[in-house]
Amino acid sequence: MPTRTPIEVSIAISKAVQQADVDVIAAYPITPQTHIVEHLSELVADGELQAAFINVESEHSALSAVIGAAAAGASTFTASCSQGLALMHEILFIAASLRLPIVMVVTTRALSGPISIWNDHSDIMAERDIGWLQVFCETGQEAYDAVLQAFRIVRDPKVQLPMMVNVDGFNLTHVIEPVYLFEQEEIRDYLPEHRQLLRLDIDHPLTMGPVGVPEVYTEAKKQVDAALVGAKPVVLAAWQEFAERYGRFYQPVETYQVEGAEIILLTMGVISRTAMSAVDRLRATGKPVGLVRLRLWRPFPLEELRNCVRHAKIIAVIDRHLSLGAHGGPVCLEVRAALYDLPERLRIFGFVLGLGGRDVTVADFLEIVDRAEHYAAAGQPEEYSLIGLREV
Amino acid sequence: MVEKVEKRAIVGWRNLALGCAILEAGSSTQLLTGTWRLQHPVIDQQLCNRCGLCYIYCPDMAIIKTPAGAYEHDLNYCKGCGICAEECPKKAITMVEEEE
Numbered sequence: 001m002p003t004r005t006p007i008e009v010s011i012a013i014s015k016a017v018q019q020a021d022v023d024v025i026a027a028y029p030i031t032p033q034t035h036i037v038e039h040l041s042e043l044v045a046d047g048e049l050q051a052a053f054i055n056v057e058s059e060h061s062a063l064s065a066v067i068g069a070a071a072a073g074a075s076t077f078t079a080s081c082s083q084g085l086a087l088m089h090e091i092l093f094i095a096a097s098l099r100l101p102i103v104m105v106v107t108t109r110a111l112s113g114p115i116s117i118w119n120d121h122s123d124i125m126a127e128r129d130i131g132w133l134q135v136f137c138e139t140g141q142e143a144y145d146a147v148l149q150a151f152r153i154v155r156d157p158k159v160q161l162p163m164m165v166n167v168d169g170f171n172l173t174h175v176i177e178p179v180y181l182f183e184q185e186e187i188r189d190y191l192p193e194h195r196q197l198l199r200l201d202i203d204h205p206l207t208m209g210p211v212g213v214p215e216v217y218t219e220a221k222k223q224v225d226a227a228l229v230g231a232k233p234v235v236l237a238a239w240q241e242f243a244e245r246y247g248r249f250y251q252p253v254e255t256y257q258v259e260g261a262e263i264i265l266l267t268m269g270v271i272s273r274t275a276m277s278a279v280d281r282l283r284a285t286g287k288p289v290g291l292v293r294l295r296l297w298r299p300f301p302l303e304e305l306r307n308c309v310r311h312a313k314i315i316a317v318i319d320r321h322l323s324l325g326a327h328g329g330p331v332c333l334e335v336r337a338a339l340y341d342l343p344e345r346l347r348i349f350g351f352v353l354g355l356g357g358r359d360v361t362v363a364d365f366l367e368i369v370d371r372a373e374h375y376a377a378a379g380q381p382e383e384y385s386l387i388g389l390r391e392v
Numbered sequence: 393m394v395e396k397v398e399k400r401a402i403v404g405w406r407n408l409a410l411g412c413a414i415l416e417a418g419s420s421t422q423l424l425t426g427t428w429r430l431q432h433p434v435i436d437q438q439l440c441n442r443c444g445l446c447y448i449y450c451p452d453m454a455i456i457k458t459p460a461g462a463y464e465h466d467l468n469y470c471k472g473c474g475i476c477a478e479e480c481p482k483k484a485i486t487m488v489e490e491e492e
Contacts, residue, residue, distance in 0.1 A: 098411040205417075216408065
């Protein structure tokens, strides 16, 4: 019988990377990602992980080194966040466009400025269009499992794309949680051998990353988009098999108390746990409130989302990023677009909170439900609402 | 006379190699950059003194020396930049608008 081990979530993530038997890790330390890569470098130095750990001078170089290693056929891992992720920005697109099965953990953190080392989603929300698969985690167990699942998914010949596992910085990475950790032989059969359909090979020369002249650029982009959208059945199958083997079931869109819910909170990441407490409190007073958590972010789980919310009346979408100059947070805009074609029009309101590490509390979600009800009754509200904003 | 090349490398997205990789050498010869052209060069072979400066200056190697020693443009690849016409000391090359 497996037992749960109290472990810092960053260390559990490192353990998953070790168990996936990566060949090459290249990373540059940045708070709050440091515990993950520091622990991996210790595992390599102590001979407990047979991999090359490449120390680099920047995140731009970290991902470039990983791409080079992946192009040569290595199983690879990196991790970053915030300014580091932003410095990787142009290289992120290249990893996807070269169809390289890289796994990366993003310990989501606010982007400067002002300078902030604390948690929100402004770093990752700037990377929506990079062509990587992306999931957002709620618990330490989920982060550990998601990293292992990511190695399985990217190694599938039908996917051959990079994947990001997004874990809230500090609020999840630095907490100690009880986690079921696999013995190596338990997970071995679930994880296929790393294989790559195309790789740099002196005996079979090829060109990777050529100029995409106007005659082929459109087709090259379509290929990546089709692969990303087409990866969803592989993701679902990987999660299904994980559930059958180990008893932990994951879905693209997780739901809590949505049965009969007229008002639905929609969240991503670790704050969903706080939102669940708010739902419990409101349900105890008889208010029909439920929670939907977007877990799979790319490819976007359009059908699953529609099926979860179509019987509700009001959706309160919570963003942890302010899309400056737009008319709402990015998650709200995408959810609103995804639900626009439903036969019964839902009232969708956007709320932004928890920016730059500001605490997200049960009271915040109670206020959101209250405001959403008020907006639905009183007519068109402002385009988004910032929770906890001081006016003067 | 330079023969017209058939486009073979330009395929639909379903047939594109994984990650837009190029699996064989020499594929750029199948990209007919001549389709980008707005003007094409015409050589007056009576004025041409066979100096070969056009051949040297052409950035796309789109000028061919024939066995008889004359120079011709390879319109599969000539982008119509006009450098040859500019550099020709005998003014033997003129740029002519492409027809619609």
